[in-house]
Amino acid sequence: MIAIMYLLILLVIGVAAGFVGSLTGLGGAVIIMPALSLFLNVPIEHATGAALVATIATSSGAAAAYVKDKISNVRIGMSLEIGTTLGAIVGALLAAFVYSHNLSFIIFILFGVVVLFSVYPTLKKKDLIKRIKPDASTRIFQMHGSYYDRAEKKIIRYDGVRWWLGEGIMCIAGLISGLLGVGSGVLKVLAMDSVMKLPVKVSTATSDFMIGVTAVTGSAIYWSLGYIVPSLVAPVIVGVIIGAYFGSEKMESVHKERLRKIFTIVLVVVAVEMILRGIGVT
Amino acid sequence: MKKRDMNVVISWILKAGVIASAGLLIIGMLLAYSGINSISIYDTVFESLGVFALFATPVARVATSVAAFAIEGNKIYTAITAIVLMNILIAIFVVPAVLHI
Numbered sequence: 205m206i207a208i209m210y211l212l213i214l215l216v217i218g219v220a221a222g223f224v225g226s227l228t229g230l231g232g233a234v235i236i237m238p239a240l241s242l243f244l245n246v247p248i249e250h251a252t253g254a255a256l257v258a259t260i261a262t263s264s265g266a267a268a269a270y271v272k273d274k275i276s277n278v279r280i281g282m283s284l285e286i287g288t289t290l291g292a293i294v295g296a297l298l299a300a301f302v303y304s305h306n307l308s309f310i311i312f313i314l315f316g317v318v319v320l321f322s323v324y325p326t327l328k329k330k331d332l333i334k335r336i337k338p339d340a341s342t343r344i345f346q347m348h349g350s351y352y353d354r355a356e357k358k359i360i361r362y363d364g365v366r367w368w369l370g371e372g373i374m375c376i377a378g379l380i381s382g383l384l385g386v387g388s389g390v391l392k393v394l395a396m397d398s399v400m401k402l403p404v405k406v407s408t409a410t411s412d413f414m415i416g417v418t419a420v421t422g423s424a425i426y427w428s429l430g431y432i433v434p435s436l437v438a439p440v441i442v443g444v445i446i447g448a449y450f451g452s453e454k455m456e457s458v459h460k461e462r463l464r465k466i467f468t469i470v471l472v473v474v475a476v477e478m479i480l481r482g483i484g485v486t
Numbered sequence: 487m488k489k490r491d492m493n494v495v496i497s498w499i500l501k502a503g504v505i506a507s508a509g510l511l512i513i514g515m516l517l518a519y520s521g522i523n524s525i526s527i528y529d530t531v532f533e534s535l536g537v538f539a540l541f542a543t544p545v546a547r548v549a550t551s552v553a554a555f556a557i558e559g560n561k562i563y564t565a566i567t568a569i570v571l572m573n574i575l576i577a578i579f580v581v582p583a584v585l586h587i
Contacts, residue, residue, distance in 0.1 A: 428582030434533035
């Protein structure tokens with residue numbers, strides 16, 4: 205393939221990933237990993253390296269572009285990061301083990317399963333304001349907060365609970381991130397929303413910055429193992445930054461909904477493809 | 487440090503980091519495809535620097551939080567964010583060193 209064409213294709217993949225990533229909160233990795241490993245036949249270690257780095261770009265690119273950061277809860281996010289960073293280190297080391305022992309099929313299958321698991325919550329509907337009593341961990345970890353909800357036009361106060369359980373799930377989320385090169389944003393949102401009882405908007409915004417911190421931890425190890433190829437990731441990252449900027453700011457809500465539905469279908473197809481490749485069918 | 491100030495600082499740092507990263511990466515790509523052999527060889531250098539600049543953005547976010555919580559006098563969260571920063575630094579410096587023994 206002509207070099208320039210290859211570069212442009214990678215750029216376009218990046219833009220799509222950044223766009224979808226900031227729109228759905230899924231992180232660009234779910235687009236990049238399959239696009240590179242299935243369609244461009246990039247070795248899977250390099251594909252996961254590119255996907256993980258792109259996750260940082262989605263996180264920082266979108267955060268730099270918009271105001272959502274004010275809604276995120278820095279304390280809760282940072283305290284949960286203890287778990288995700290530790291998990292990411294373990295996950296990245298596991299990935300090294302898998303690749304060096306020719307067990308890559310595990311990655312394909314797990315990736316497909318994780319994506320399938322991830323699309324399910326994005327189909328879930330409304331966020332009912334749950335009134336739950338603060339527990340001991342609320343006080344210890346200072347998990348109170350408030351934000352101004354533009355839709356409801358009022359300030360919403362909340363308390364997070366069950367920090368310990370949330371932290372445990374975060375360790376798993378970190379491990380998945382380090383192992384598969386994804387952001388694990390959906391699992392993080394799920395933990396904060398369902399387990400720790402935070403408002404959905406807060407969970408989503410907090411997860412958006414968390415995935416970047418988790419991804420950089422895994423990326424550092426990936427870099428030392430040579431999974432991140434500069435000439436491969438360069439156009440992808442630039443594309444993701446562009447895509448994340450437009451995805452976060454410029455879309456009307458109506459169009460967002462329809463796009464989300466289309467992407468859900470695409471992702472399900474992609475997930476199945478990955479699993480099939482893993483079990484040796486394609 | 488007020489929460490709003492911290493958010494403004496972090497936002498600025500992220501913007502700077504992302505722009506720097508994109509800039510370095512684009513320079514690297516242009517060098518790679520420039521066709522002028524004497525400068526083409528620097529493509530990987532710029533691309534790598536671009537990747538490092540991107541890595542720096544979440545690290546800077548955590549480091550800024552440590553400082554902000556310290557200034558605020560929030561002992562627990564200064565410690566918590568310091569632990570997160572330590573984990574990241576372990577991933578950057580310690581784990582690779584151990585892996586390559």
